Amino acid sequence: MTRPRAVVVVTGSELVRGDRTDLNGPYLAAELLRLGIEPARIVIVGDREDELADALGEGLRADLCVVSGGLGPTHDDRTVELVARAAGVGLRLDEPLHDQIGGISRRFAQRLGRPYVDFEAGVRKQATIPEGALSLGLAGTAPGLVLEAPRAVVVVLPGPPAELRRLWAEALRVEPVRRVLDRARPPELRLLRFFGASESAVAKALADAGGDGNGVEATICARDFEIHVDLVVEPGAEARADDLSARLAAPLEQYLFGRDGRPVEELVLGLCRERGLTLATAESCTGGLVAQRLTSVPGASDVFLGGVVAYSDDLKMRQLDVPAELLERHGAVSAEAAAAMAAGARARLTADVAVSVTGIAGPGGGSEEKPVGLVYLQAEGPAGVRSADFVFPGDRDSIRRRAAVTALHLLRLHLAQNRHEGV
Amino acid sequence: MTRPRAVVVVTGSELVRGDRTDLNGPYLAAELLRLGIEPARIVIVGDREDELADALGEGLRADLCVVSGGLGPTHDDRTVELVARAAGVGLRLDEPLHDQIGGISRRFAQRLGRPYVDFEAGVRKQATIPEGALSLGLAGTAPGLVLEAPRAVVVVLPGPPAELRRLWAEALRVEPVRRVLDRARPPELRLLRFFGASESAVAKALADAGGDGNGVEATICARDFEIHVDLVVEPGAEARADDLSARLAAPLEQYLFGRDGRPVEELVLGLCRERGLTLATAESCTGGLVAQRLTSVPGASDVFLGGVVAYSDDLKMRQLDVPAELLERHGAVSAEAAAAMAAGARARLTADVAVSVTGIAGPGGGSEEKPVGLVYLQAEGPAGVRSADFVFPGDRDSIRRRAAVTALHLLRLHLAQNRHEGV
Numbered sequence: 001m002t003r004p005r006a007v008v009v010v011t012g013s014e015l016v017r018g019d020r021t022d023l024n025g026p027y028l029a030a031e032l033l034r035l036g037i038e039p040a041r042i043v044i045v046g047d048r049e050d051e052l053a054d055a056l057g058e059g060l061r062a063d064l065c066v067v068s069g070g071l072g073p074t075h076d077d078r079t080v081e082l083v084a085r086a087a088g089v090g091l092r093l094d095e096p097l098h099d100q101i102g103g104i105s106r107r108f109a110q111r112l113g114r115p116y117v118d119f120e121a122g123v124r125k126q127a128t129i130p131e132g133a134l135s136l137g138l139a140g141t142a143p144g145l146v147l148e149a150p151r152a153v154v155v156v157l158p159g160p161p162a163e164l165r166r167l168w169a170e171a172l173r174v175e176p177v178r179r180v181l182d183r184a185r186p187p188e189l190r191l192l193r194f195f196g197a198s199e200s201a202v203a204k205a206l207a208d209a210g211g212d213g214n215g216v217e218a219t220i221c222a223r224d225f226e227i228h229v230d231l232v233v234e235p236g237a238e239a240r241a242d243d244l245s246a247r248l249a250a251p252l253e254q255y256l257f258g259r260d261g262r263p264v265e266e267l268v269l270g271l272c273r274e275r276g277l278t279l280a281t282a283e284s285c286t287g288g289l290v291a292q293r294l295t296s297v298p299g300a301s302d303v304f305l306g307g308v309v310a311y312s313d314d315l316k317m318r319q320l321d322v323p324a325e326l327l328e329r330h331g332a333v334s335a336e337a338a339a340a341m342a343a344g345a346r347a348r349l350t351a352d353v354a355v356s357v358t359g360i361a362g363p364g365g366g367s368e369e370k371p372v373g374l375v376y377l378q379a380e381g382p383a384g385v386r387s388a389d390f391v392f393p394g395d396r397d398s399i400r401r402r403a404a405v406t407a408l409h410l411l412r413l414h415l416a417q418n419r420h421e422g423v
Numbered sequence: 424m425t426r427p428r429a430v431v432v433v434t435g436s437e438l439v440r441g442d443r444t445d446l447n448g449p450y451l452a453a454e455l456l457r458l459g460i461e462p463a464r465i466v467i468v469g470d471r472e473d474e475l476a477d478a479l480g481e482g483l484r485a486d487l488c489v490v491s492g493g494l495g496p497t498h499d500d501r502t503v504e505l506v507a508r509a510a511g512v513g514l515r516l517d518e519p520l521h522d523q524i525g526g527i528s529r530r531f532a533q534r535l536g537r538p539y540v541d542f543e544a545g546v547r548k549q550a551t552i553p554e555g556a557l558s559l560g561l562a563g564t565a566p567g568l569v570l571e572a573p574r575a576v577v578v579v580l581p582g583p584p585a586e587l588r589r590l591w592a593e594a595l596r597v598e599p600v601r602r603v604l605d606r607a608r609p610p611e612l613r614l615l616r617f618f619g620a621s622e623s624a625v626a627k628a629l630a631d632a633g634g635d636g637n638g639v640e641a642t643i644c645a646r647d648f649e650i651h652v653d654l655v656v657e658p659g660a661e662a663r664a665d666d667l668s669a670r671l672a673a674p675l676e677q678y679l680f681g682r683d684g685r686p687v688e689e690l691v692l693g694l695c696r697e698r699g700l701t702l703a704t705a706e707s708c709t710g711g712l713v714a715q716r717l718t719s720v721p722g723a724s725d726v727f728l729g730g731v732v733a734y735s736d737d738l739k740m741r742q743l744d745v746p747a748e749l750l751e752r753h754g755a756v757s758a759e760a761a762a763a764m765a766a767g768a769r770a771r772l773t774a775d776v777a778v779s780v781t782g783i784a785g786p787g788g789g790s791e792e793k794p795v796g797l798v799y800l801q802a803e804g805p806a807g808v809r810s811a812d813f814v815f816p817g818d819r820d821s822i823r824r825r826a827a828v829t830a831l832h833l834l835r836l837h838l839a840q841n842r843h844e845g846v
Contacts, residue, residue: 016464018453022444041439042438044448044466058481073623228442288704288730288732292711298819306742309732311714364721
């Protein structure tokens, strides 16, 4: 029995022109895979009528076609019209939708102090949907839609990623989509997350463990300087997957940090929470990236107190009590400065645990002795300190992101170590 | 005269499964556009033979087909074989390539201490190319290739982005590709960047200005809460483009902040630099995002001193001198707190200019009086203050990113206003 086959069609001239990288295709592909539907292809087209029509034509030969974008009020947003044409059905003005979109646009016009008549054509356009289509609700003034075409079920979603995700969840509850899902076979996913091991070391460990195949498919993927291994396990291959993941993990145990999708910042906050510790950051070259990642987790405020971005030497002294003599002797990019910054953050921000990062993100500021990419880090808590230094490759953005993820893993190791030692 | 039409085919099972976001498609699309070739679509497929064959079949109906990935030594890397089949030509072992790849593999085998015979099949596979194909040189052990198919010129490139970019530069020098480039017409690009106007307001202004067409193609794109208008100007349509951009900008002048691709953080740093002002940040709900964006710009350190992420009330008091009574009376999410945070950052971090952000990013923490999304901001400098408040829609990530971009634009307006007033 084969899985239902899905095609994702993403439209947006800025995407096909390289101005922006599409995020909806990868999101939808991962969703389809999780649900047991085969994501066969992602097609990205602009708003040219012939290209979009062609891509929809191909998409409608799959079992499920998910379309993103092109739902706006203007004439170059042609998705709905072309989906109807590809499915061989007409268009109709949906009165309840017309009322609803009209109401939103009226309030919007009022707020802008503009006449509603400016919006009228757009409202009619957005309330006009294919015959037989079901509305999933609105994203702004654009309805998401589900349509049963002769072969495929078509799901039409708005382009903005947050709105797409919200209406995709709605689509999964709608009858025609449910019928496709009933034929799907969700695989089991096993995740292994490594930090500190290279992609080729993980690939070698996988090969040594027997490799994939026989109902277990493995992907090894370097993502944000971590190595993520996903095992897609077909029904019946669970024992083989257990064996493979045990064999893969054994030689890499010191690098294995997770068996689910939780990001390291969430693990760090969880470890602090478990142990009743508060947390602060002291950043130089990462300029707020570490704090930003920690505060991206909802509910971070019960653990994370705050941080100091001490970009200038003066602020390192005044906000983090780094001694002037230390900066003079060792420089702001040094193990000594990282240590003083972490200690200063703990004391000044009255946190139990702190992490510091100082380095040279480039492109300027490097020297023979201290090259671009050199980064010193320190994590410090009631149980002691853990420090590290690296010369990271890559450009400014890459060095900063790598330093930030390393700071988070340093915190994780510091906290996990203390826990094991019963401190 | 229409432009040559190009299709980009990207292959990789990790891409079609959403494990990784493809970067080659957007890179190649931007390159094609710059060169005056129309990037008609980007198709992402896995390594399933039928899907890839199908995508290549479509690609070979364009004038130029650029293929990325699937060049490895193993059996599931099928790009070369399927390109030959789609073009209707056979495969042949290329002796010089065989020697070259063999030499690399021999040295590699030696280094790993493995017998060369393990590599032999892979070497033969990678040295086997379509009849009539030209080699672009090697990426690792995989040759990039150019092939003239009956209709399309096909460029076959390796998947790793750095290698792809290197061999793409080679491809542009090869005769069959040069012939396609001779028919290309590089367009002129004009950019208009707005903040504070809605996408539909910009769309209406464009329509009122006469709309696009007649050699000027416009895309309106909401990106990171700004509205970006790109005008692609055909040779000969420059006067029409001048007129259209003037008419488009006139009613939106207060929202227009740029006519090039520089991000707002770079404009803010430039305005500070021009006027010899130093800058600091005081962030609560954005948790370091504003500082992170400012420090993403190389050379930020001559202007940006640092910032405080004051996530807890305690740190707002102790690091930014926000009075306890003020927090008690008005709450941490209030115009009064934002004002005190900005003033505190200027004083404590001894910066000329500071911006503050305090708000409720959610999903928890909202109330009827102060809902999730409520954000107060203040920019303050020698010339005075500029404040703002909003209730932003969306999820935590969206509210935080929107608050950060708003803080940067508030700074820009504060600085630009002072400049115009000759302060």
